[in-house]
Amino acid sequence: MLLLLQEIDGLLLAHFVVRVLMSEAARRTNLPPRRLSFTGTLKVLRCRLPECPKSRPGLRRWYEDLLAEIAEEVLPERRERINPRVIKRKMSLSPNGSMLEVDVTSIMPKERREKLVFARKD
Numbered sequence: 247m248l249l250l251l252q253e254i255d256g257l258l259l260a261h262f263v264v265r266v267l268m269s270e271a272a273r274r275t276n277l278p279p280r281r282l283s284f285t286g287t288l289k290v291l292r293c294r295l296p297e298c299p300k301s302r303p304g305l306r307r308w309y310e311d312l313l314a315e316i317a318e319e320v321l322p323e324r325r326e327r328i329n330p331r332v333i334k335r336k337m338s339l340s341p342n343g344s345m346l347e348v349d350v351t352s353i354m355p356k357e358r359r360e361k362l363v364f365a366r367k368d
Contacts, residue, residue: 264288271316286319 265279268287272279294312299305 264291267291267313267316271313274313275317277317277320281321281323282316283319283321287316290315290319 264284264287268282268284269279271287272282290312294308294315297308299308
């Protein structure tokens with residue numbers, strides 16, 4: 247059990263480190279951190295970690311280059327949602343077991359409003 251907890255702690259710590267690097271790279275390039283790719287950052291780290299120098303001046307230069315390379319992993323801007331997020335209503339059955347008429351106009355966008363009628367079960 248202890249090894250499992252250590253493994254989870256290690257994964258959480260690694261995730262935190264990746265997010266901090268993304269945040270720092272985004273801050274330096276005036277981008278929102280969500281515009282940088284998490285998987286792209288992981289790929290950069292996998293390539294660059296073996297090259298990490300041990301000397302202070304070399305380490306500083308390596309870190310700056312690492313952040314610059316992470317900052318290149320920019321995602322395209324997200325599109326707006328076609329439909330807004332809504333809470334779906336449960337369908338209810340009438341007393342005789344058939345589906346009732348459902349009015350979804352209150353949750354659908356104006357251009358897609360329709361009154362849906364579900365067929366009876368036979």
